[in-house]
Every structure is written in structure tokens, then in C-alpha cells.
Amino acid sequence: MTARAEPDLKGQPLPRPPAFQRVLNSVPVAVGLYAVVMALIVYGSYVGAQNMGYNWQWYRVPQFIYSRTADGFQWGEIALGLVETVRISLLSFSLATLLGLLVALLRLSGLVVGTAVAVGFLELIRNIPLLVLLYLFYYVLGPIFGMDRYTASVLTLAVFHSALISEILRAGINAVATGQWEAAKSIGMTPYQTYRYIILPQSVRFMLPPMTGEMVHLIKSSAIVSVIAVAELTTVGRNIISDTYMSFEIWFTIAAVYMALTLLLSIGVSYLERRYAVDQ
Amino acid sequence: MTRPDVMIEAQNLDKFYGPFHALKDVSITVGRGEKMVICGPSGSGKSTLIRCFNGLEWHNSGRLTVDGIEVFEGAAEIRTLRQEVGMVFQQFNLFPHLTVLENLTIGPMKVRGLTRAQAEETARTYLDRVHIPEQANKYPAQLSGGQQQRVAIARSLCMETRVMLFDEPTSALDPEMINEVLDVMVELAGTGMTMVVVTHEMGFARKVADTMVFMEAGRIVEVSPPDTFFTNPSSERCRLFLDQILDH
Ligand SMILES: Nc1ncnc2c1ncn2[C@@H]1O[C@H](COP(=O)(O)OP(=O)(O)OP(=O)(O)O)[C@@H](O)[C@H]1O
Ligand SMILES: [Mg+2]
Numbered sequence: 001m002t003a004r005a006e007p008d009l010k011g012q013p014l015p016r017p018p019a020f021q022r023v024l025n026s027v028p029v030a031v032g033l034y035a036v037v038m039a040l041i042v043y044g045s046y047v048g049a050q051n052m053g054y055n056w057q058w059y060r061v062p063q064f065i066y067s068r069t070a071d072g073f074q075w076g077e078i079a080l081g082l083v084e085t086v087r088i089s090l091l092s093f094s095l096a097t098l099l100g101l102l103v104a105l106l107r108l109s110g111l112v113v114g115t116a117v118a119v120g121f122l123e124l125i126r127n128i129p130l131l132v133l134l135y136l137f138y139y140v141l142g143p144i145f146g147m148d149r150y151t152a153s154v155l156t157l158a159v160f161h162s163a164l165i166s167e168i169l170r171a172g173i174n175a176v177a178t179g180q181w182e183a184a185k186s187i188g189m190t191p192y193q194t195y196r197y198i199i200l201p202q203s204v205r206f207m208l209p210p211m212t213g214e215m216v217h218l219i220k221s222s223a224i225v226s227v228i229a230v231a232e233l234t235t236v237g238r239n240i241i242s243d244t245y246m247s248f249e250i251w252f253t254i255a256a257v258y259m260a261l262t263l264l265l266s267i268g269v270s271y272l273e274r275r276y277a278v279d280q
Numbered sequence: 281m282t283r284p285d286v287m288i289e290a291q292n293l294d295k296f297y298g299p300f301h302a303l304k305d306v307s308i309t310v311g312r313g314e315k316m317v318i319c320g321p322s323g324s325g326k327s328t329l330i331r332c333f334n335g336l337e338w339h340n341s342g343r344l345t346v347d348g349i350e351v352f353e354g355a356a357e358i359r360t361l362r363q364e365v366g367m368v369f370q371q372f373n374l375f376p377h378l379t380v381l382e383n384l385t386i387g388p389m390k391v392r393g394l395t396r397a398q399a400e401e402t403a404r405t406y407l408d409r410v411h412i413p414e415q416a417n418k419y420p421a422q423l424s425g426g427q428q429q430r431v432a433i434a435r436s437l438c439m440e441t442r443v444m445l446f447d448e449p450t451s452a453l454d455p456e457m458i459n460e461v462l463d464v465m466v467e468l469a470g471t472g473m474t475m476v477v478v479t480h481e482m483g484f485a486r487k488v489a490d491t492m493v494f495m496e497a498g499r500i501v502e503v504s505p506p507d508t509f510f511t512n513p514s515s516e517r518c519r520l521f522l523d524q525i526l527d528h
Binding site for chain 1: 334335336359360362363365366367369371373374375376377386387390391435436439
């Protein structure tokens with residue numbers, strides 16, 4: 001999913017795959033194999049659960065997604081948790097992008113101080129585990145600056161992901177030909193105008209695929225804020241299980257909801273990418 | 281100090297790329313309205329010199345004034361200067377994400393602060409001037425090389441420049457497109473624009489140049505009017521070079 005550094009294969013002749021690989025890759029065989037593997041996994045879990053004497057109660061799951069009672073239609077806890085996850089992710093991603101852009105520009109500024117600050121920040125963030133960073137924000141910086149758990153969570157995710165995002169942005173900016181800088185300079189543009197009107201619009205198509213990967217990454221790592229009980233998807237899952245003891249059904253459901261969300265995002269962006277490609 | 285008839289004055293410029301001495305004690309004066317053609321072998325410092333003229337490169341010592349503005353790294357007036365001095369590159373360097381019209385209007389609108397209507401009016405005037413009014417709404421990639429280079433010339437003209445620098449404007453072009461670009465440049469020369477052109481198109485040089493300059497290994501070796509330059513250059517190196525490029 002996160003195709004970050006794709007090797008440049010242009011110009012190399014594609015070797016013809018061996019015969020057995022071609023058979024494996026043909027659509028009917030591939031679909032058949034996929035179905036068999038999935039069936040085995042489901043069957044295996046089912047048998048395993050059966051042997052444990054697990055009492056499957058799938059019929060109780062839909063009410064946590066939505067319910068239709070005498071009061072009318074109502075979203076369930078999982079749906080509300082999903083909305084919260086989306087909100088936290090969007091907020092953190094926007095902040096991470098701003099922060100990442102700042103760090104990338106500092107590194108590209110050519111100023112020794114700028115580069116030093118940026119590199120220091122990157123090394124700091126890269127070498128602290130996400131969970132520890134969250135504890136730092138919630139238990140240390142939280143009380144000092146009077147942050148609630150929600151703010152601490154959003155900031156943690158934003159800071160953590162800004163490191164990788166800054167590298168993505170820097171690579172995208174560097175991918176624009178130097179002649180563009182010279183042309184912009186020679187009509188008297190300021191560096192700000194050059195970035196805004198000339199460089200960044202051209203970098204977007206280099207940045208879009210890895211940025212999508214990073215957004216997917218962020219959505220998944222947002223689950224970690226459940227350890228400080230921010231009411232998002234994973235926390236909701238934990239709460240339902242502690243009430244109902246349906247851990248298998250609920251964890252399967254929560255996993256499926258995350259997957260649906262990230263797949264939807266990838267599909268949406270690849271559509272966007274194709275539109276962008278046409279505009280060029 | 282500033283003389284009204286002088287557009288560019290370079291005195292004893294030296295330029296280093298790391299340890300490499302790219303310009304060696306270069307002094308040259310370009311008058312207002314003068315057409316200067318610079319030639320010389322590859323690596324002789326022609327690009328470096330004209331890139332110093334609009335602050336794309338900075339000289340390390342010596343003194344350079346362009347249109348009365350002193351050019352040095354960090355000069356506050358450098359962006360004012362760049363608006364006066366247009367540059368046309370070998371590789372065109374058009375903005376590929378903008379249409380032809382937007383390529384021409386973005387400078388006047390964002391840098392000079394014209395309204396869109398004013399900028400588009402100017403842009404259409406200059407598109408006419410370079411003979412491609414019908415391409416206004418295309419993207420650069422949809423144009424031929426010759427058309428792209430003419431758009432690039434128009435883009436500089438839209439800034440109402442007083443000096444135009446050309447760095448081998450035709451050497452990335454297919455032979456059949458060279459003349460359409462040179463024709464535009466000849467017409468431009470007729471308007472009284474100050475032009476400094478790095479090129480090996482000697483037919484063009486004969487037609488428009490007031491002054492010919494020959495560079496070699498970072499030095500200016502010969503400065504003379506075209507008559508003398510082509511028939512009786514004072515340096516042997518220049519004679520050899522001319523024999524080589526005029527042969528084919
Ligand atoms: N950014 C740079 N860093 C290091 N060396 C450079 C740089 N730009 C140019 N040079 C060197 O400076 C010398 C002069 O380069 P310049 O581009 O001015 O030559 P030129 O006369 O324009 O040649 P050409 O006809 O090939 O364009 C060359 O030897 C070149 O390798
Ligand atoms: Mg050159």
C-alpha cells in the first residue's frame with residue numbers, strides 16, 4: 001500500500017515470468033486460490049473458536065453500527081467511533097502537513113541554522129516510539145500546558161507523522177526541475193511566490209501517492225490513542241467488549257471498518273491522481 | 281557615477297565554482313539599446329557571465345551594475361532588477377502546469393501587481409508580437425519547440441523588460457524551427473531593446489550585432505564590431521574558432 005520509493009525500471013526489458021508463475025497469475029486461478037486461502041483462514045478461526053467453546057453472537061453486532069427503534073434511526077457506537085477516528089485523523093494530518101512543510105522548507109532554506117533545526121527535529125521524532133511520544137504529550141506536556149487528552153492525541157499524531165511527511169514534501173519539491181526556479185527568479189518572483197505558484201503545484205503529483213500512504217499509516221496509528229481513552233474506533237471496540245464479552249465479533253468488525261476506510265481513501269486518491277495526470 | 285548611456289557595466293569580475301575559476305577578470309560594457317553577441321567554446325563561461333547579469337549567479341569579486349543598480353549577493357534591489365532584465369533559456373523553462381496565457385500573466389499579476397484584465401491585454405499584445413496569438417489557451421507541452429521558445433520570449437517581454445539576455449535560445453531546437461525564433465529576435469532587435477545573446481548562429485549575429493564578443497577559458501579574448509570580428513579578428517584563437525563553426 002505504501003509504495004514509497006519505487007525503483008525506476010524504465011528501459012529495462014521485462015523478463016518473461018516462468019510458466020508456473022503465469023498460471024498462478026491468471027485471473028481464474030488467482031481468484032480461486034484467494035478464495036481457498038480466505039476460506040481456510042475463516043474456517044480455521046471458526047473451528048478454533050468452536051473448540052474453545054466460543055459462543056458466536058454475530059446477530060448482536062449490527063445494533064452497534066446502527067439501530068432502528070421506536071425512536072427512529074440511530075447511529076450506533078461503532079459508527080460514532082468511526083466518525084471520531086476520521087476527525088482525529090483529518091485534524092492530525094492537516095497539522096502534520098503544515099508542520100512537515102515547515103520542516104521541509106527549513107531544510108531546503110540553505111541556512112545552516114534551518115537545516116540544523118530541521119535535522120534535529122527529525123532525529124528526535126524518528127527515534128522515539130509513538131507510544132512513548134503519546135505518554136510524553138499526555139502525562140508531561142499535558143499538565144504543563146493544560147492540554148486535554150484529545151489535544152494531546154492530535155498533537156502526538158501530528159508531530160509523529162510530520163517527520164515522514166516533511167521528507168515526502170522535500171522529495172516532491174526537489175523533483176521539480178531547477179529550470180523552474182530560474183525562470184521564476186528571472187521574472188522577479190520572491191521565494192514565497194515561487195513555491196506557491198510554480199513549485200508546489202508541480203510537486204503535487206509527485207507527492208500524492210506517498211502522502212496517501214502516509215494518511216493510511218496515520219489512520220492506523222490513531223488507534224494508539226485508545227490507551228489514553230480518547231473515544232475513537234478502537235476505544236469504542238474495547239468498551240463494547242467489556243460490556244458484552246464478544247471479543248471475536250467486535251475485533252473482526254473493527255478491523256473490517258479500518259480496512260474499509262483506508263481502502264476507500266486509496267481508491268478515492270487514485271481517481272484524483274488520474275484527473276491530475278490529464279490536466280498536465 | 282552611473283552613465284545614462286550604459287546599461288550593463290562589468291568591471292574585473294571573477295567567479296569561482298568551488299576551486300574552479302569560471303570567470304577571470306572579465307570587464308565589459310553594454311550600452312543602452314546595444315546588441316551584443318557572445319560566442320566561444322563550450323565551458324568558456326558564456327552562460328556564467330550572462331547569469332551574473334540578472335543575479336542567477338553571483339560574482340565573487342569585481343563590480344557589476346545593471347541599469348544603474350549594483351548587483352551583488354543580498355542586494356535589496358535585486359528583484360527590481362530582475363523585473364527589468366528578461367532571460368530566455370536554452371531549455372525554454374516554461375511553467376508546464378500553466379497555459380500559455382497564464383505563463384505570460386503570472387509575472388505581471390503577482391510581481392508587478394497588474395489586474396488580470398491588464399495582464400491579459402499585455403499578454404495578447406506580445407503573443408501577437410511573437411506570431412502565436414492562437415495558442416493562448418494551450419499548455420506548453422502541446423506546442424512545438426519553436427513555439428515554446430517564442431512563448432518564453434513573450435513571457436519576458438510581458439514584464440516590460442529593458443534588457444533581454446538569451447542563453448543559446450536556439451540550440452535545443454530542431455533545425456526547421458530555428459529561423460522562426462531568430463526572426464522574432466531580429467524583430468525585437470528592431471525595437472531598440474538592449475540584447476545580450478549567447479549563440480553560435482553567426483547569420484543572426486551578422487544581421488543584428490553591434491558588438492561581437494569571444495570568450496575562452498573564463499576570459500574575454502576579443503571584443504569588436506562584426507566587420508572586424510568576422511574578417512580580421514585580432515586573436516588567433518578566435519580565428520580558429522570561427523573557421524570551425526563557419527565551416528559546417
Ligand atoms: N553550478 C556549477 N558548479 C560548478 N561548475 C560549474 C557550474 N556551472 C558552470 N560550471 C563550470 O563553469 C564553466 C563555465 O560554464 P558555462 O556554463 O558558463 O560555460 P558556457 O560557455 O556557457 O558553455 P556551454 O557552451 O557548454 O553552455 C564550465 O567548465 C562548467 O563546468
Ligand atoms: Mg552555456
